[in-house]
Amino acid sequence: KAGVTQTPRYLIKTRGQQVTLSCSPISGHRSVSWYQQTPGQGLQFLFEYFSETQRNKGNFPGRFSGRQFSNSRSEMNVSTLELGDSALYLCASSLLLAGNTGELFFGEGSRLTVL
Amino acid sequence: AQKVTQAQTEISVVEKEDVTLDCVYETRDTTYYLFWYKQPPSGELVFLIRRNSFDEQNEISGRYSWNFQKSTSSFNFTITASQVVDSAVYFCALSEAGIQGAQKLVFGQGTRLTINP
Numbered sequence: 001k002a003g004v005t006q007t008p009r010y011l012i013k014t015r016g017q018q019v020t021l022s023c024s025p026i027s028g029h030r031s032v033s034w035y036q037q038t039p040g041q042g043l044q045f046l047f048e049y050f051s052e053t054q055r056n057k058g059n060f061p062g063r064f065s066g067r068q069f070s071n072s073r074s075e076m077n078v079s080t081l082e083l084g085d086s087a088l089y090l091c092a093s094s095l096l097l098a099g100n101t102g103e104l105f106f107g108e109g110s111r112l113t114v115l
Numbered sequence: 116a117q118k119v120t121q122a123q124t125e126i127s128v129v130e131k132e133d134v135t136l137d138c139v140y141e142t143r144d145t146t147y148y149l150f151w152y153k154q155p156p157s158g159e160l161v162f163l164i165r166r167n168s169f170d171e172q173n174e175i176s177g178r179y180s181w182n183f184q185k186s187t188s189s190f191n192f193t194i195t196a197s198q199v200v201d202s203a204v205y206f207c208a209l210s211e212a213g214i215q216g217a218q219k220l221v222f223g224q225g226t227r228l229t230i231n232p
Contacts, residue, residue, distance in 0.1 A: 043225075045219045048218040048219060055218075104160075106159045108157055
């Protein structure tokens with residue numbers, strides 16, 4: 001069973017640019033969550049999508065956005081990049097069934113460096 | 116607001132020693148979930164355990180064991196007879212109960228565990 005796949009794994013951007021990261025969840029998983037990991041702030045929740053709808057959002061500015069497609073694949077976008085956006089962006093998927101709390105399965109992340 | 120504190124930033128032990136990673140949490144919810152994840156150098160977070168707030172029974176899985184004490188809001192993780200492969204960053208996390216809230220984890224700052232041969 002394939003795990004959560006994130007692309008690209010590494011990328012370098014300059015300030016002011018925008019970036020799009022992609023996440024393919026485990027087959028059958030309909031919930032996709034995104035997390036940002038930095039040395040200073042640690043792991044922080046960005047947002048969660050289920051059936052193409054954003055159900056939960058963390059405390060990040062509007063420059064951070066995402067979407068989910070009908071096949072459950074998800075993308076997140078960061079516009080007008082700042083140096084502080086340099087981070088490892090982790091995607092997680094979960095299988096949500098009645099009575100199931102939705103254990104999160106994480107991908108290896110996309111490491112973004114902003115210069 | 117929910118908060119998770121892992122006071123130990125780094126721990127270094129010699130192989131075969133036992134090691135305990137501490138986790139203290141804060142929440143106003145009466146029902147919640149606690150987790151431990153392992154992050155090897157490759158980056159992905161590997162799920163280790165989930166504990167429901169109503170279930171205070173300790174759990175053992177091989178060399179791993181978890182001690183959940185609601186009275187002290189702690190959920191500590193012990194590795195017995197540590198091995199070099201246990202070297203990683205370990206995260207404790209907390210989430211609301213319910214399908215929707217359970218996807219929003221609040222993580223501690225992590226404990227970097229190094230097992231020396």
